[in-house]
Amino acid sequence: MKIPFDADRSFDAVLCDVDNVIRFYDSGPLAALERAAGLAEGSTARVAFAPEMDLPLMRGEIGLGQWVESIVAGFAGRVSEERARELGRALADSPFRADAEIVALLRRVRAARVPLVLVTNATVRLEDDLASMGLSDLADHVVSSARLGVVKPDRKIYEIAASLAGAAFDRCLFVDDTEENVEAAVALGMTGVVYREPADLRAVLGPLPALG
Template structure:
């Protein structure tokens, strides 16, 4: 691994590995005449999202908060139904990404770094992902959420690798920028080709020159 610019992979979960199916939410939004995405916007407003990913509220409390906000636009029962559909939306896994991470883990530590909920362990078990990574850094358990510097420090510590020897992958530019400030090699995930290219020296896919393109120091 002497040609690598990293010795551990820190990887986001949602919109990289796990994807939610919101078709039922969209159907209900259309039925009650509100704009597509309204429920998501309400659910992830700062006053609801941050307490959720810091482990300060339960799923039931989160759903109740979403429902209460929706009642400004739609009847209470419809609001409750929409909130429940959103809070319990089914998820799928990108098995191609999972396979890449399994291959990477044969060579280097893999750590999931995710702004997630206190029920994440149950979700990972249901999706068959309990053995995907060496460690899971869950914001609701460590009480620090991306892009705060502390969660990156914790993730590097769990990986057992200095921050400047960690590669970080996330679908959020804000989170990627924070990883770069921490000294990590950071990659914005748009599709699986980004991950393939990053891991090329390990899994023999893609172009290893991509590593140099994505390496960044703490002041970038």
């Protein structure tokens, strides 16, 4: 389904994830540290993103420093405490960039006077991160799990996002790289897009106005 950007458009709002849609991390420095420690690439992420460690961070219940210490504990017996802390800090401080093509598409959504809401499981550092990428003005609203204490795919985070957008569920387009999150949006009546590449978003948005 495409969105005609006129009075008869199929959607009244676009709700969009941040990580792995707009923002992408460079795992190279962390991977180099893992190799030096004799670990398989991705080992730190597997420890850090276990639900019992990741969810408290995403709900804003702990800070990044506490998260790093939980990673240290998770590596107990596998690497030294010093090495584990180095790995945790490297993950927490991974460099990132914004995808210029997606940012341009979303700015054109705003130019078409379609409300744009970022809906993301994020840390309390999100606002600073958006500012560092020059994206503080990208969306009409930002719905961050760390500020709400609620993470996707909890229904409440979708309700808040749709309310801020001023749109009914069935008039919202929801874009996310995680199938579970998209399925939750679709269950509420939204149109969902599982994001893998810019073409996925271009296909559903249809014709867009050019930026001046």
